[in-house]
Amino acid sequence: MKNDKASKGLVSFVRDVVLWNLSGSFLYRIYMGILICLMLTGVYGYLVQFRTGLAATHMSDIVSWGFYISNFTFLVGVAAAAVMLILPSYVFNDKDLHKVVIIGEVVAVGALVMCMAFVFVDLGRPLQFWHLIPGIGQLNFPSSLLSWDILVLNGYLALNALVPAYIVYCHYLSKEPVGKYYKPFVFISIGWAVAIHMVTAFLYQGLPARPFWNNPLMGPRFLASAFAAGPAIISLVLHIVNTATDYKIANTIFNKLRIIILSAAVINLLMLFSEIFKEFYFPTHHSQSAVYLFFGLEGHDSLVPWIWTAISINVTGTLILAFNPVRERPIFLMPALVLLIAGIWIEKGIGLIVPGLVPSPMGEIVSYSPSSVEMFITAGVVGLGIFVMTILLKPALIIEKRYEENRTGFCQSVHVKNE
């Protein structure tokens, strides 16, 4: 149907997207080369793990989830955070954020790809993966929270891939996207973003066997930390786009994101304080995991430096964002953003998963740190995620920029009217 439109259609769209991705400066090629090397490292690690089994990791019957599931948990938050751009831009019609919402959505898609990859590499029998697919397999829905997570993550991936794909495709054809075709899905995706993170929290929260996780604050705190770390990562991507491409991003956008990140980070710290208070004001048997995390138990204290680093850089990052000493040049906030991201990554990754499993239900205490195979595979998955983000973002920004330029005249008249 659309293909009949001689010059521009689906075929030329796909062709152009591929061509744009293949062309680029020398630096861009080096950058892509590095990502491909990372992915190859991951492939190598996975081959080792596939041959020897998960014994190639440092996980055990006690710490049965490790680095992969830690990263998965953190990245679900990053994916959910796209909603912090989608909500203001589509619902409150914020013009600034509307300009970068596509970048938020692409970051979400990349994060979701990483999430799925992390779960996949964590499976003991990946070839039996099809047992999960309803119809040919047996999905334990609605009883198992893991089945919920599989459904919501895939649904969110579809929403965040298809809506932007439709809009970008319309812009490619120099058409205005039809609101009634995609707006309903935008609203669904807003609720869905909250759902993916609440469901992921419930995955842990729903286990009475693990007192450290069996905590009603887990879901809301997941959201708060996600809405800090996610937009922080989006800000970083925007800074990179701003410096590396000719798609320019206004300072006001960075400032709006700063305020979103700051509010979420403060709420996150409040909830963290509330949790610490509960564990340490009157420590019970159920506080053992928290003691293990913050102070170590029976000489097993490998997590202690990590969690204290996480908390201090979390607080530092939040304070810098709050006092904002570099008003005119948002790029100088980048270190603060990196601190905040790293803090939340530690605290919500390894600082959440491992203490949930230690001490074991039979009171045994062990240490865990990822093996080199786990590191290789993680590097590969991260490379894959950034690669996916790059190949989606590059054509999208070219199309968006052309579309903007084509209708600049129209836009200016609208601005005049608004003023």
Added chain:
Amino acid sequence: MDSKKKNTISRRAFLTGAVSAAVTGGALVTTGCKGKNLLESSEAFALEFQEYFKKHYRLMNEMEREKTVSRLERLSKQKQGITVDIDTTGPLENVLYGYAFNVTRCEGYMECVAACVRENNLDRRSNMQYIRIFEMEHGQMSPDQGDGKYFHMVPREGHFYMGVQCFHCDNPPCVKACPTKATWREPDGIVVVDYDWCIGCRYCMAACPYYGRRFNWNQPEIPKEEITKKQHYLGNRKRVRGMMEKCTFCIQRSRKGKLTACVEACPTGARVFGNLLDPDSEIRFVLENKKVYRLKEDLGTDPKFWYFID
């Protein structure tokens, strides 16, 4: 409906046939005719291929169960040269298994652990054990305060011993957690795993409050001469890496009316196993006449494993 069913079966049969033919043919072409060995390896490949696409155990009908059992037996014969006998006996009528552990009698010899490892073909390489014995000091009541790694002469003065294993909860959190329904509670109360359906996500392991489940981190290894050949599909048959497994109250024995290996091996008579629905059983006597208690009752898992003190 009938015709549809027939249709699927014939399609399945066709596919299986076509695949075996293709595999055999392909193998013959690529390696050339080398006689018996080749035929056997291509047959093994075809068998494994069919195993890969088989259904969840609970959805198989009698015929399909027979087929998978004969495939598994044939594979064991071909690949390891061991003739095993895999049983699919279902739950018996009016039976609900229960277990009691006499804290006073146990002296920590761990004969039960050794018997369990042998009977259930547990991985020797990672030293997997379903049963764990904790050495406790007087005043302690829960194994999480005890020492599960003691290595000295037993019994030790001033200490007592508690064994833990899968407690076969009536309300099992692991079953609720499994995303593929690969683990479930049988009508006779045994919580089992369909090894071949498990994808190895280990969510059940995180959900278990009793440390009752074990994961095959590596490819399990058992000396050929030590393999128990009387096997059950849901019990002690061959497992591979990446699968979850657990105590099944020796399903291959208990469903034949025998005691579990651990009960039989215990030199002090600290272990009691039997049918909770039989008023004359020993387990019922213990529950009615002794002071019994269970671990972590507050979680509402309702384990069918009681501790008692003489």
